[in-house]
Amino acid sequence: MFEGPADPSRWDEEREAAARFEAKQPPWGFGVASSAINGVPTLVVTGGWNAEYEAIAGVLVAEGAKHVQLAGTKHRPQGHPGFADTVDGFLFGL
Template structure:
């Protein structure tokens, strides 16, 4: 269920966990929808490694966000020095 291909033999064991996740308000979502950001300066920083994250960034860009990709950052672009540089440049441009 997490990070691998579908395994039919594992579904019986994973199904209850999948149902629980489907009903859970995930903490990283906070109920924010792209339309809520309209008119609010928004910077989206991704590591360029996950197509799902890049698609989410595209939706936010379509609603006015600025997107910076820090290639090689993987899941933690905030750990690279370029993150602070991007955030400071974004803030300076406001």
């Protein structure tokens, strides 16, 4: 289930972890205003595949964030070969 391809034969083994994960309340979407990043250097990196993520990035850019799209990476832009350089460029460009 986590960090690997789907394997239906492992479902019985992973069912309990999946249930705990599903029951968690993620911090996003629960009263966190986009203005919370005002004055805080913020880098938003997306994979360019999901319109919802890109819309969220746009809202954060309006609050002062920098948005970099590493197209073709889908849900894992951190796996892009240029990700580390992107983060370094942001950090050292402050």
